[in-house]
Amino acid sequence: MRPEILFPLFAPITSLKGVGPRVAPLLEKVAGPIVRDVLWLRPHSIVVRTPAMLSAAVDGQVMTFEVTIQDYQKPRAASQPWRVQAADATGLITLVFFGRFGDQLQQRHPVGARRIVSGKVEETRFGRQMVHPDYMVDPERRDDIPEIEAVYPATEGLPARRVRGFVLEAQSRVPDLPEWQDPAFLTRERFPPWREALELLHSPRSEADLSPLSLHCRRLAYDELLAHQLAMAQRKAARRREPAARIAPSTLAEALKADLPFAFTGAQNRALDDIRQDFRAGERMSRLVQGDVGSGKTVVAMCAMADVAEGGGQSALMAPTEILARQHYETISGPLAAHGVGVVLLTGRDKGAGRAEKLRALASGEARVAVGTHALFQDEVRFHRLQLVVIDEQHRFGVAERQRLQAKGEATHLIAMSATPIPRTLELTMYGDLDVSRIDEKPPGRTPVATRAVPMPRIDEIVGRLREAVAGGAQAFWICPLVSESEVSDLAAAEMRALALWKVIGPGVGLVHGKMAGAEKDAVMADFADGKLSVLVATTVVEVGVNVPNATIMVIEQAERFGLAQLHQLRGRVGRGRRESACVLLYDPPLSETAQQRLDILRRTDDGFVIAEKDLELRGGGDALGLRQSGLPDYVFADPFVHRELIAAAGDDARLIVARDPELTSPRGRALQVLQELFDWKAGLALRDAG
CATH class of the missing domain: 3.40.50.300 (P-loop containing nucleotide triphosphate hydrolases)
Known part of the structure; x- marks a missing residue:
């Protein structure tokens, strides 16, 4: 049973003020179905609303000015906007409003009135303008405009400022929860209390406060990591308590x-x-x-x-x-x-x-x-x-x-x-x-694969060498990347490559792709494994899991688009026999610095563990490492790359907790049960079970 103290956070988002039938699906799309999900939303940037003179206006920036309303230009058609002329001592600006509320505008902001306006400045051929200012208030209400404002994810029909309001409303529902972290650890790491960490998350004072390395973000990340590690440590302990057959070496x-x-x-x-x-x-x-x-x-x-x-x-x-x-x-x-x-x-x-x-x-x-x-x-x-x-x-x-x-x-x-x-x-x-x-050792007899990076403009040279190798009895993989959003265009590109190779090399060119029926795909793979095909063009990594010792050439087109782990695994498909093997990484120049480093790493080593560590150093992200498909958890606050030293600490803490208090009955143990419920990381939660 979920602790009653958490009920306000697990209430549906419709319990938040202003979240009715129209807004609820939009907010659920941005955050999730419950109040906690809205609380978990993280601002991605901040807006600083420091007052300035119009002469200092910068195109594309959110700025704040104190102006006098000078004139109203009514629209000639319903589709046209109201334009409000305003000025200060240094210049002019047009405030643009779409919609049928011009009369209200004139009543609330009459000509001659002084107003503070804040919003995004645009320089157009009609002059400087601000479309639908974020704020337009009397100078006596200047405190209504926050000097620094967190910016949240948004969606069509639900602007970021409205989302921010819901986040602040969710924040007001946060209960006083018992401290689940070890006091000595909190002191050592200088972590704020949990509730204070949340407040700091939602009221950043600078860009530094948005960083995952800020103390409050590290605190929230550690809470999440500990909840996860504790669930896994409990699961591991439960398995070890389960008797199983003793099996002797044979x-x-x-x-x-x-x-x-x-x-x-x-x-x-x-x-x-x-x-x-x-x-x-x-x-x-x-x-x-x-x-x-x-x-x-x-x-x-x-x-x-x-x-x-x-x-x-x-x-x-x-x-x-x-x-x-x-x-x-x-x-x-x-x-x-x-x-x-x-x-x-x-x-x-x-x-x-x-x-x-x-x-x-x-x-x-x-x-x-x-x-x-x-x-x-x-x-x-x-x-x-x-x-x-x-x-x-x-x-x-x-x-x-x-x-x-x-x-x-x-x-x-x-x-x-x-x-x-x-x-x-x-x-x-x-x-x-x-x-x-x-x-982490290669079996004897595996021939190292010679790896070269070649720019795409030299593709004809590679095709020519491939034709010579095939004539000598070699077999080759040719991998086409998934480069676009459309499977159809990806498939068309692969079919074009297979056709181009067929024209040069002959009928021994086969193609496998994700759209093929299983039996059809297996037949092509079997023909390649049996030596009936010389070149296999493939659109995805998955389809090349077949072991073909005679295959000695791997060509990877637009290699810069693949993650290091994918490239390494693809290269592992050749060099399985005793013949010398080669991997050609075709790339579109110019390469970014990170892409250049990745290809260099592949050329220098064939140790997958070294490659994985190097890729992590380059901070290429989860997809580059090929980990997202491999079960890396979906964390809210924790970044496995940025917070990796916290992962080890959470793992050690979790093992110690399970050893000392396996049923979580101590005061800290009961607080940790609340933490696990809060993050939905529980030992019995089958959906996140690894084994």
């Missing part, structure tokens, strides 16, 4: 390792050791295995599945696309089958008797491993003894989907795999409720 896994044509890297061995420690603990495992494309995550998971199989249990590996599911199946089915472990591939394409046989094998326990897509968590899929769930690129599945698969066993262990390298400083925000293993 001779089968050691036999599989011995069969491999390469030795495990130190990082792979460490990841497998981490998993086995979790297996031995008798507690439910929730572990993330992070590693670059091609770093060997799948074979580590295969060894964990072998441990489960030897103990009589079953495992399920779920991938987001059929292409990736088939790739995993091809990687693990042969080695496991060679040692008598049955593996089935289950996708949406399975029908009839074939599907029925696979379902029977899983239900009876005859098949110890299932690999598949969303088809794995369908109701008719039953397991004999599911003990381990492995989810590849887990951020691409909804929480309900992940939980439905895990629910097919009892206290199932979870391994989540991700090929998006995350800077260590951000791991807690995304995976605070998971234990993390990093595979």
